[in-house]
Amino acid sequence: MYLLPEPVSVSFTSELMSATLEDGRIITVPISWYPRLHKATPAQRQAYELSPGGIHWDEIDEDVSIEGMLIGRGQGNAPRQAA
Template identity: 40%
Template sequence: MSFSDDPTVRIVSVTVDDDRLTVDLTDGRTVSVPLAFYPSLLGASQEQRGHWKLIGRGRGVHWPDLDEDLSLKGILMGTPSAQGGQRLAG
């Protein structure tokens, strides 16, 4: 099992600034990814970026105002999103 497939690791908080998406994880890690990887977040307002919810029991994040979903696995692997976001059922 790779570190990105550990079923016990979950997202506990999300921060988005003008440059980075940062997630805090249940195992104590903090992971930051360039916001340029996620075009819909990059073009969003601070208010839209701040309106998120955890999905899939912390295995992903959903931004309802943007219809954007990102998976923890994709964030950990540094995978840029497709222009409409990656879907993850919650």
């Protein structure tokens, strides 16, 4: 079984979320993929908890998996196709 690297930090711009993984990779996705995060205040976005498989925001009841970010899956959208 392949284990994904764990997230070590999360950062935001006005439109993007980036997760830094323990192996040094940085995954960046549009915040618009996650409607609750998109509507959240900057303070709410910063109130995250890291877990081995992803990121959780208790106040806005949002969970984002590292696997989902890697394959390009946001809330309610299908995985992105490679070009």
